[in-house]
Amino acid sequence: MALAGQVLCATGAAAQDRERDFTGIVGVGVSSGPEFSGSDETSTQAFPIIDLVWRDRFFLNQRGLGVFALRNRGAGALSLGFAIGYDFDERLVEDDERLSGLRDVEAGGLVTAFLEYDVGIAHLEFELSQGISSDGHEGTRATFGAEFSAPLGDRLRVSAKPFIVWSDGSYADAFYGVTAAEAASSRFAAFDAGSAFERAGLELTASYSLTERTGVFLGIEHSRLLGDAKDSPITFDDGQTEISTGVFFRF
Secondary structure (H helix, E strand, C coil): CCCHHHHHHHHCCCHHHHCCCEEEEEEEEEEEEECCCCCCCEEEEEEEEEEEEECCCEEEECCEEEEEEEEEECCCCEEEEEEEEEECCCECHHHCHHHCCCCCECCEEEEEEEEEEECCCCEEEEEEEEECCCCCCCCEEEEEEEEEEEEECCCEEEEEEEEEEEECHHHHHHHHCECHHHHHHCCCCCECCCCEEEEEEEEEEEEEECCCCEEEEEEEEEEEECHHHHHCCCCCCCEEEEEEEEEEEEC
């Protein structure tokens, strides 16, 4: 989950921090979720939390290394940015013996454009990403989400973020399609996955401040695969749940 940015928002930022050249959060977390998209098996792994901003212009976070074309403009704090990063989503035959005969879809490079806007009760996010690795999916995804957050006392903050994801045919075919050649060498029938809404879900996050600059968080995300992603013979479970927790330091 893309929790680092939400944790930063949840802890808030002091006025003196915004006047500094270099701000952000760092930390470490642990997540447990599906082995791959559509999997009915889970895996657990540690991940870094990095959300750094330099001079309100350049950033390094879950999207990668990027630049803001616009940053907190106007009453709605409009932000527009671009980043190049790494997509860790992959599906490897070694993850599940049932995938034998299918090609590996490896993690790889990703370029992203995003737009963020506050409308008072919600923080709206639109993200468009494109895979750029020949061993990966080389597909396009568009994600729209609306985050609602509120404090519960002086130290605890909670948020809820419904979201929906659209993917093009290249992405869908890579993760959910089965070619004729793969059908001949695997247990699956041929399946052509096309562009459509891929999933919709809800992300819940709670962060608790231990001190002014350190805190812990817990995040739960549940989504449902839709359309061809749900109907794919490679999808063993169309309900996907991920749980994450960790500790962060803000500076």
